[in-house]
Amino acid sequence: MRKIIMLTMALSLTATAVSCKKGASKIGNTVLNLGGEAEANAIIDFNNNFIDSYKNSSKHIERILKYADEAVVKSKGGNVLIMPVVISSTDYTLAKIKEVPSGFEKDKSAIETEFNTYKAKRENIDKKFDELKSYMTSEDYKDDKGAKAETLRKEIEGEANAFFAAGENIMIKIKPATDAAEEVVLKDHPMKEYIISSKNVMNSLDSVIDVLGKQYTGQFNETEAQKKYDELAKQAEANAKKEFNVKDQQYAYKKSQFESFNKNTSNFLDTYRKLIRDSKEAGKIPDNDIQQIDSSYESVLSAYNSFVK
Structure with missing residues (x-):
């Protein structure tokens, strides 16, 4: 499983937002056929919203992973002084993303596929965490000696790995168009x-x-x-x-x-x-x-x- 601090640092590599949007319609069709202001700004908005979502959701998932680790220890009779606190987290930024902009052109379909995986894994992780938390709160681990905790931890880790892979793939795929959009926006x-x-x-x-x-x-x-x-x-x-x-x-x-x-x-x-x-x-x-x-x-x-x- 990933080290918590390392995930934060890995995210740092992709967390630089692009903004300073300015009228660019006079530039016309440019790099990647961005089509001026509207398309360039749509790409920039997607980039910024996705970065915020990825960063915030990743921190939330890391807390869940830590909780799952401690749940296994505690359910098997290990010494856990205080279980990690995981606060319910709604990804409001994710809700701002209505669609993948057409400006991504040939990569649009692949980005949509990864984005759907990203959203599904985020939702699945929360559901499995709720199941694990219920199991721990009710102390059902006393009946199966922590077997379910171990199973859920593995499932959560698998979903988390898929979530991170999708997020990183999206960041790689959106970078070229985002850089091009930035050039359009910053030209003047x-x-x-x-x-x-x-x-x-x-x-x-x-x-x-x-x-x-x-x-x-x-x-x-x-x-x-x-x-x-x-x-x-x-x-x-x-x-x-x-x-x-x-x-x-x-x-x-x-x-x-x-x-x-x-x-x-x-x-x-x-x-x-x-x-x-x-x-x-x-x-x-x-x-x-x-x-x-x-x-x-x-x-x-x-x-x-x-x-x-």
Whole structure:
């Protein structure tokens, strides 16, 4: 089963929202025959809504997986002080997605198939969790010595694996069209320079997270980690040196958000240096450091999304 922290970090690789939508109808048919503003914005909306759904639902499912693990331990007579709390969660963002936009063209059918699997697995996991929770609450495990808990855990894990696979496949398939839609939307955008530069920082940061995720479950490689640090630091420095000078006054308030993004990126680099130092001493990435990195990433991501929306 996946480590909880690792799932969060894996999601970080795909969680950068694309927004700053602006009138693009004059551009006409462009990359992937997006057909201007309406099609580009539909793709961007699907991307943003799906990312929010995937991220929030994944965290909910990870809590269920943890509960299932502890349920097996407790039902078989093991010592479990407090069962993990799983709060009922409705994926409201998922409800916003009415259809897969036609702008995905040749990938539309495959995305629809994966999306249907994604929704079905999310629903199945909740149903199986309700069944497991009822079993634990009623202490029915005293009758079968935890046999049903073990069965339900395996079923939940199987559904979760299918859910994550579908989610990751969707992210891979929607990226090309989303990038193309972003080009349409940003072509004449007053903040284009700053958005693209900030996105470059996020891409570099995502590369860091990818490397650290692999090293967390494997072996710490200081040389590789330091190389990624240097690449990110270079991108961050270039972005921070940009003077936010957008003449359109409706975007004047974005200056503070741009500065906040750069500040959070700087804080991430501070946390990253600590991780490299601690990991070098320990010979592996400590759990506490990976949690701090994940939290710091979320802060950078939140600042980025606030800036580009």
